[in-house]
Amino acid sequence: MAKRHKTDSRPTIAEIAQIAGVSIPTVSKVLNGRTDVAQQTRERVERVIEEYGFVRNRAARALRKGKTGLVDLVLPRLDDEYFLPILEGASQVVREAGMRLVLTSTHYHSEEDAQWINDATDRSIDGILLVLPTEEAIERLEQAGRPFVLIHNQGGLLNMAPSVRITSWEGGFVATQHLLNLGHRRIAYIGKTSPTRDAIERIAGYRAALDAAHLPIDPQLECAGEFNEIDGYHATRALLQLAEPPTAIFAGNDHQAAGVYRALHELGITVPDEMSVIGFDNLPYTAIMNPPLTTIHAPRLELGRAAAAILVSLINEKPPETARVVLPTHLVERQSCRPLAQQAHRP
Amino acid sequence: MAKRHKTDSRPTIAEIAQIAGVSIPTVSKVLNGRTDVAQQTRERVERVIEEYGFVRNRAARALRKGKTGLVDLVLPRLDDEYFLPILEGASQVVREAGMRLVLTSTHYHSEEDAQWINDATDRSIDGILLVLPTEEAIERLEQAGRPFVLIHNQGGLLNMAPSVRITSWEGGFVATQHLLNLGHRRIAYIGKTSPTRDAIERIAGYRAALDAAHLPIDPQLECAGEFNEIDGYHATRALLQLAEPPTAIFAGNDHQAAGVYRALHELGITVPDEMSVIGFDNLPYTAIMNPPLTTIHAPRLELGRAAAAILVSLINEKPPETARVVLPTHLVERQSCRPLAQQAHRP
Structure with a gap:
């Protein structure tokens, strides 16, 4: 215990994986005492945990870091298979970044906008992916001052908000x-x-x-x-x-x-x-x-991936060179x- | 300020809505100073907020209550439209309960099971909806001791875990x-x-x-x-x-x-x-x-709704009379x- 740093700097599984140079599942296996991990790898992971400590509780960590590890994907509806690969792509990238994807379907009800926009404002999520946004939603997100990326932006051509769309x-x-x-x-x-x-x-x-x-x-x-x-x-x-x-x-x-x-x-x-x-x-x-x-x-999978990648960069305060992406279509x-x-x- | 209770008992938007007998969007509107709320309603909501206070930050609240307000929906894959209404149904019920739905696609990789099962174990989510679970996943969830509900349980007929399936x-x-x-x-x-x-x-x-x-x-x-x-x-x-x-x-x-x-x-x-x-x-x-x-x-929408309803009951420690539901099919x-x-x- 003596080697442990003070509580505020203890890393998550994702950070342990990064420091030890292994995958997140490998760290999980070590933590769960599973035997299907090479001895050398297990020792490396255990050294990192011994050195830095380890935080199991995401909520505790979120409060200290001011981050929740949550990204909200907001869709107008969930009954059209068009959206599925967008979900899948966003889910992949968010998971790769060690965060989690929250799903919100607004059913085109603007009253319900309130709740997810409040979540953005009160910092209970780190960022928002917004599919087919209304002008009103974009305005309110801009006021909230939290990272967001628009997918299939319908807004004015002059809007400079981060967005991904297709040709x-x-x-x-x-x-x-x-x-x-x-x-x-x-x-x-x-x-x-x-x-x-x-x-x-x-x-x-x-x-x-x-x-x-x-x-x-x-x-x-x-x-x-x-x-x-x-x-x-x-x-x-x-x-x-x-x-x-x-x-x-x-x-x-x-x-x-x-x-x-x-x-x-x-x-x-x-x-x-x-x-x-x-x-x-x-x-x-x-x-x-x-x-x-x-x-x-x-390219729907790529839409989801590209938007999530931009959002992750914005959340990590490493803005990408370009935050307005247009993906090509083909016959x-x-x-x-x-x-x-x-x-x-x-x- | 004198009237406010101590920090630990301040309610969320959902609880304010319940106490005031109005909808969550209505509370949101009052909090955001919008004018499209009846005067009488506004005053009732403001009285409740004055009386109980209000917690904006979900992470802070989660830590105090030992709950995160998050439910994880774990799917084997996200490229089959079969799952879409299940998502929709679960999303509806989880939102109605004032919680949020996290989406996890395992891509049938059992290694990736580790992460979402860890999330259950370390209490960074309140419960899990597990679609087409493997025997191994069910076993690990039972060990984790957190609320979960199986959708399309493939397990043995003798398994008594909470589940929803079809005929x-x-x-x-x-x-x-x-x-x-x-x-x-x-x-x-x-x-x-x-x-x-x-x-x-x-x-x-x-x-x-x-x-x-x-x-x-x-x-x-x-x-x-x-x-x-x-x-x-x-x-x-x-x-x-x-x-x-x-x-x-x-x-x-x-x-x-x-x-x-x-x-x-x-x-x-x-x-x-x-x-x-x-x-x-x-x-x-x-x-x-x-x-x-x-x-x-x-009945895929109903599968998602029924499973989420059972899970919400389990999380709120009000177990339903029956936690094993079979929904009818028809020609x-x-x-x-x-x-x-x-x-x-x-x-």
Whole structure:
């Protein structure tokens, strides 16, 4: 006991692991008296513990350090698998940093914002990852003065807050260009009415690709729709009522594309023989749709990892060189698009 | 200040809300000086705060109470949307109890078990929700002596640990009986080799339904397979090679059913005209499969809610009357099964 430093400097498991140059699980094994640790490693870990002591209770430690080891991931909802890899990526990085991830779903209720923003303000968490934040939430976080990183920031383009997002404009451009390269000229877009920044960028990319190909914008081919299956379904039913229907449909996200498939199936229109379809996000089920969906890959795991990495740096007061990251999307070509020349002509 | 009690008894926001008989967001609004609170309500909340004081810092409070307000949800993986409603349900109940949900993904690495079990042991969390636990994890948690609840317990039937699971045996029975009622006699099951308790129950339910209909068990119709798409695909390819293929396939879960669809589509066999298919879980995408999949609904949101409710009771030292809950499954009939008499005969 004589060798022990005063209480305030005793390290956590993570710090012991770092000092001893071993992994956290290895320190755990030694502490738990497990036998599956090399003798040399065990002795090194035990020397570090003997030298520095060891704090078991995180709450005690948090109070001394002014840190809690907790990072809050705040999502608008938890019923959309889109968010899962973001969770996974953030969880990986937070764990690697020896911290823990708290999960908060706001269900879009702004009243509930209060609680998690209070948690930030009263320092019961070290930082916040905020997915699809509202302007109000960003403002209140800025006032709270705690580290935060925005994921899919919908805010103004001039906002300099730390954020990670994807190239939605480029994705929209590439998706449309892919259809243009296949000879399509009447290409519909679904998702016009979603107010998210990603939706705004996607339709802008669509329009820019048409413009680059010297094609006019036809307002009839720009369909209303939120990013869900039912709006994809209704938009497609409406498109097929047009005097001159499209030969290809670019759905703003994969959920919509599933609705497009359902409407086309009901109408007896086959994909891609009679209609080309492209989606956005590359959700797992798109690979097993019938036919497998061509779509734009959104790097969701990387979104979660990148945002968490920036947040950990901010918490440790080592701000990264750049705290505003944009991750690239790319085309995943499957079997839902074909050259217009090979598509059957519909009456 | 004179009225304030000694530091150790100052309440949290949740407790103030309870004492004042208002919601947590309402207390938050009063604390944040917002104007959208009725005057009478504001005064009641302010009286309670004046009377009892108020603790902003959770870490300080945790140390005094010996509680941290944190519940850990430990999952084997975060890349399967099956788990999402469980997360959501647990998150709802934990929030309603004024606590926070920490998320831990073990990636099936038993080494990583160490860290979250240590968190339980060193009292830096108040309790654990453990999804698909291993025997080893259960044993270590029992030794740690902290509150925990198992979700989809795979352990021995004699284990008396608090747990929430679903009627997988009954689901397997009902799925098979549905196909029998449609006149099918050669019914295949996929999922024989999954070691999970749910898989064991499902095949047992399948066999019991066949037995009740006085039909023999044909080992050729019981296919190997883990609960994923690719195993459903391979099992189906193998089934179609049989001298006498099945007329209906019961996939152990929906991911497998997606693989069944893919294999059948490649072979030009239509569902349900030439093959009836039934799944298990009722994942969202099954409603938009082509044709929409008949499946057994697994109450995943309720799994998360029920488990969290038991855990909260245990943490508050008010053990529920029963801490071992089994939630019922039910048949969701869509368009992937039809009477054998109406199915086309294959050569």
